[in-house]
Amino acid sequence: MAMPQPRRQARSSPPWEVLRLISEFVGDPKSLAVACCVSKSWHAVFTSDHLWTPLCRSLFPSSTHNATAAAVSSRHLFQLLHTAASRRRRTRSQLLLHLPRLIFFLDVFQRGAPVLSLARAGSELVSHRGVFRFEVPMNGEEPAALDSGDDVRVAWTVVTAEWREAFGLMEFEGQARAVGNREMWFSEKLPYPSAFCCSEAEAGFEAQIFIELADEVHGGGRTVEKVSFGLMNTKTWRYVKEEDGLLYLQYFLMDTK
Amino acid sequence: MAKMIKLVSGDGAEFEVEEEVAFQSKIIKDIVADADDVIPLPTVSSKVLIQVIEYCRKHAAVNSFPLSPSSSAAAAASSSSSISYSKPVSDPALRAWDNEFVKLNNSSLFDIVIAANYLDIEELVDLVLETVADRIKGKQAQEIRRQFNIENDFTPEEEEALRRENSWAFQNN
Numbered sequence: 001m002a003m004p005q006p007r008r009q010a011r012s013s014p015p016w017e018v019l020r021l022i023s024e025f026v027g028d029p030k031s032l033a034v035a036c037c038v039s040k041s042w043h044a045v046f047t048s049d050h051l052w053t054p055l056c057r058s059l060f061p062s063s064t065h066n067a068t069a070a071a072v073s074s075r076h077l078f079q080l081l082h083t084a085a086s087r088r089r090r091t092r093s094q095l096l097l098h099l100p101r102l103i104f105f106l107d108v109f110q111r112g113a114p115v116l117s118l119a120r121a122g123s124e125l126v127s128h129r130g131v132f133r134f135e136v137p138m139n140g141e142e143p144a145a146l147d148s149g150d151d152v153r154v155a156w157t158v159v160t161a162e163w164r165e166a167f168g169l170m171e172f173e174g175q176a177r178a179v180g181n182r183e184m185w186f187s188e189k190l191p192y193p194s195a196f197c198c199s200e201a202e203a204g205f206e207a208q209i210f211i212e213l214a215d216e217v218h219g220g221g222r223t224v225e226k227v228s229f230g231l232m233n234t235k236t237w238r239y240v241k242e243e244d245g246l247l248y249l250q251y252f253l254m255d256t257k
Numbered sequence: 258m259a260k261m262i263k264l265v266s267g268d269g270a271e272f273e274v275e276e277e278v279a280f281q282s283k284i285i286k287d288i289v290a291d292a293d294d295v296i297p298l299p300t301v302s303s304k305v306l307i308q309v310i311e312y313c314r315k316h317a318a319v320n321s322f323p324l325s326p327s328s329s330a331a332a333a334a335s336s337s338s339s340i341s342y343s344k345p346v347s348d349p350a351l352r353a354w355d356n357e358f359v360k361l362n363n364s365s366l367f368d369i370v371i372a373a374n375y376l377d378i379e380e381l382v383d384l385v386l387e388t389v390a391d392r393i394k395g396k397q398a399q400e401i402r403r404q405f406n407i408e409n410d411f412t413p414e415e416e417e418a419l420r421r422e423n424s425w426a427f428q429n430n
Contacts, residue, residue: 013407014389018367021374021382025390033426037398037419039407083425162414 019045029055029078036075049074056081095243097250099125101161104134106209106227108146109153116144116211116224121161131238132245133208133230138223145221146184146213152176154186156209156229158249165253169207169229176211184211189234193251204234205248263295264310266303274310281313282376301372308365309372312358312381319351359388363405397427 014022023045026032032055035046052074056063060081063069069077099122108116118136125134138144146152156170169190176184190205209229213222231245232238240248262279264272280286285296298306359366366385373381393401402409411419420427 013405014363014367015371018370018389021370021386022389022393025383025386026393027390028394030426031394031396033423034396034398035393035401037411037416037423038401038409040410042407043419079422079425164414 016041016045020048023048023051026051029082033075033079047073047075051075052078093247093250095247095250097160097246097254099123099127099242099246102249103159103161104229105155105157105159106229107155108144108211110146110150115146115152115221116227118227127242128228128230128239130242131230131240132242133228133239135226135228137226144224146211146224147221148176148178148184148213152184152186154209156207158253160253167249167252169231170209179210182213182215184213185209186211187232190231190248205240206232206234208232261294262289264306265295265297266306267299267301268303270303270306272303272306272310274314275317278310278313278317281316281381282378284375284377298372298376300375302368305365305368305372308369309376309378309381313378315351315354315358316380319348355384359384363389363392 019042023032023035026035026046029052032046032051036043056074056078059078063077063081072080102122104120104122104125106116106118107114118138120134120136125136127133128135151174152172154170154172155168157166157168159166170186170188172186172188176186179185186209188207190207192204207229208231209227211224212226212228214225216222231240231248233240260276261273262276262285264274264279264285266272276289279289279296288296301309361369366389370382370385370389373385392404396404401407409416
């Protein structure tokens with residue numbers, strides 16, 4: 001078979017025709033899958049059905065008996081069937097979402113105007129004793145004043161650092177609950193999907209925000225000194241562990257199902 | 258006196274080889290049947306042609322003795338679920354020689370396989386492809402990129418998606 005003079009991309013990267021021939025000699029599925037991740041041209045070569053169809057056929061011959069299986073690529077089919085068994089062994093999701101990959105936004109409105117706005121990257125937060133609760137001292141940076149008497153609107157949102165996904169942790173409108181004479185407290189029940197698995201045997205989650213106010217009154221309101229936010233387990237009435245909180249957010253923010 | 262065939266490389270150098278050596282290439286065998294004994298190979302450089310001739314010379318001696326029945330049965334049995342086309346070289350001394358022959362950098366190997374493919378020298382094609390495939394098998398993506406000087410042209414999001422999709426292949430279990 002005569003072959004055209006190959007175009008060489010760089011010093012020693014295989015010409016495309018050669019790469020196609022090489023791909024047929026790699027054989028084992030794991031190496032093939034890794035090769036798909038090398039570059040776009042390698043992806044095109046190594047995802048080819050003619051490499052994966054024989055693997056599917058020999059390891060899962062039953063897949064050839066379903067007509068709709070032909071609608072997906074052989075590579076995808078192989079990956080699906082190969083990882084099917086491992087799902088049973090998985091008792092707990094692997095934590096892939098770490099705190100530095102999140103940004104938290106908090107907006108508090110009173111009488112229609114914003115009175116407190118803060119944004120904190122996960123990397124700036126330190127968990128309070130290993131639980132999913134974070135304290136944010138205001139340090140006088142954003143002089144915010146709240147009147148504990150009036151209605152407020154609170155929105156607490158978490159966004160992934162790559163700006164891909166967002167999840168609303170709280171959307172509250174109404175009277176804040178007072179704790180002593182210094183704190184305002186907001187809470188909202190969170191959805192608890194039955195498919196979600198974590199170490200707490202039975203749980204319901206609640207988003208909680210505490211706003212600590214200064215004693216002095218400044219023209220119609222009291223300055224905010226500290227804000228804390230966290231996730232609480234409504235069965236045990238304790239804050240959830242940091243890892244469990246992250247797993248919960250991961251469930252909604254990432255496609256790991 | 259062995260019949261000689263003249264091979265002319267892309268850069269004009271001429272190489273006289275014995276017929277049985279040249280006939281390792283099925284293409285040359287077919288050409289010589291109808292035409293001259295001077296074969297121009299414009300797409301093959303001298304450097305590569307020399308290496309290919311070296312391989313052919315070594316294998317011509319071996320191929321004059323046909324494969325024994327037991328080794329051809331072994332060849333058939335070894336290709337059950339994989340799609341490798343290679344017939345295993347049965348002579349261990351020849352296998353060792355082959356392994357030395359392919360101790361070359363990737364660039365040279367690609368040149369050789371392209372020439373061998375053009376000339377239709379099946380065993381040489383298989384040998385080189387197997388060698389290069391071994392440099393890929395079991396390696397991680399970054400190692401492969403370094404080995405073959407490949408640029409990672411995926412965006413971070415694409416890479417993340419690929420990593421998740423293929424996470425089963427990255428675990429060592």
